[in-house]
Amino acid sequence: MAQAKYQQIADRLREQIDSGQLAPGQRLPSEPDLVRQFDASRNTVRLAIALLTNQGLVVTRQGLGSFVTEPAQPFTAVMSRVHVQPAGRQAASTLPEVGNAPAEVRTSRQVVEKSPASASVADKLEIAPGDLVVVRRRRGTIGSVPWMMMASYYPMDIAAGTELELAGDIAHGSVRLLAELGYPQVGFADEIGARMPNGQEFAFFGLSTGTPVIVVNRTAYTPDRPIRLTRYVYRGDRVRLSHEVGSIPARFHNG
Amino acid sequence: MAQAKYQQIADRLREQIDSGQLAPGQRLPSEPDLVRQFDASRNTVRLAIALLTNQGLVVTRQGLGSFVTEPAQPFTAVMSRVHVQPAGRQAASTLPEVGNAPAEVRTSRQVVEKSPASASVADKLEIAPGDLVVVRRRRGTIGSVPWMMMASYYPMDIAAGTELELAGDIAHGSVRLLAELGYPQVGFADEIGARMPNGQEFAFFGLSTGTPVIVVNRTAYTPDRPIRLTRYVYRGDRVRLSHEVGSIPARFHNG
DNA sequence: AAGTGGTCTAGACCACGGG
């Protein structure tokens, strides 16, 4: 046998999806149908469907059937917009702007805790792993769609005894507060990656199998040191990040 | 039954992975072992392992066993580095810089073709779907690790009769060539997303199941119009994108 | 040869969604 039977079934179905013969949202043949069509056992048919599901091409719903994934219009998170000439604009907030929100953008009240820094947080903030940091968390929804989780990490020597330790929003934004505390932000570095979601992310976003998340680690700096790490997690099926550099005519913003 | 048996098995194994009891690179108990340990059938055990595999936590190798995924040190693709004060630096090339390459960065010779624009390409370039575009493709490896696929799309009215239609590298870079042709680039917009790989990407990168890819659509502009779309695809398990904004001390670059 | 995962079958019962 050149190729496994479940692979062949998956390939056939993928062809039909790619060609549009099976359109987005359309139901695949039922499992018993596929069993007859390909002369295979039900388990083999289910293996084929699982393959497509994990590639994000198909979603299955118990009692209803398997459906070709319908891509949704993505939201655009504007991560930076820098006009090199004459002067750059720096965000006043760590909250990303949404370029094309079709509904109200809402953000949960900030939850604050102190906890020991993980290895990755410590590395970015240039502190020792296990050192205490202040963590400020919030989650974001657009209309009824959950789209973002974010957490900001502050070194304790900066945050101790300040408004940063208190729950709730910061009056004039954390960038301004940090500047008033003697830590003027002069720039930031974004490190962007993608991975499969953990259980918490899977549940909050209501993801289906085969959907990754986008992770952004944004480190903010004074001329001397890192002063904050903000970690953003976005659902991969509904969000695109936008970074703009240079003098882009306004009419081109966020397509 | 509160939860499916294969879910319980997967949860147990995940706990052991998260706690470090099963360290990265370590072999899981064999399938027959897990069958005995959890009093389940082999198919049920395999379902549990498949779950972890699709979450990117485990890789299986025939004849050897299942192993906890070993995260590799990621490469950093520097997508932009903008100093707001006094002046920004614009890349001379569409080729991303690698911030921390441990081996030689090699790039394939460019392959060129003409083809009709897909809907997504046409949208970015503000042309009609189906209009011909010049496509220039290349692939990149670091040492022996394939890490990038890129394709640049040029509207035919710009590229026709120019060096852009010829295979091979462009002598002084495409940004300079475009400027000489009367299309000076003044900025670009990056749109970043994540998804599961298609078959071609899976094969080229040698990915294992449960690994997403990062997709960057970079649109370059003159003051009047889009002049190029470059689409980058990176493997999610080995690449992080870097965007820097502001005056970040050099010692913090690609920490 | 022995041990590992990969593929496949046949059948059973459960859970969900919609008439």
Place this chain on the structure above:
DNA sequence: CCGTGGTCTAGACCACTTC
């Protein structure tokens, strides 16, 4: 109620890796 997918079992044979 019926049709859909979800879970689980028991067993068979194949393919790969190591010794």
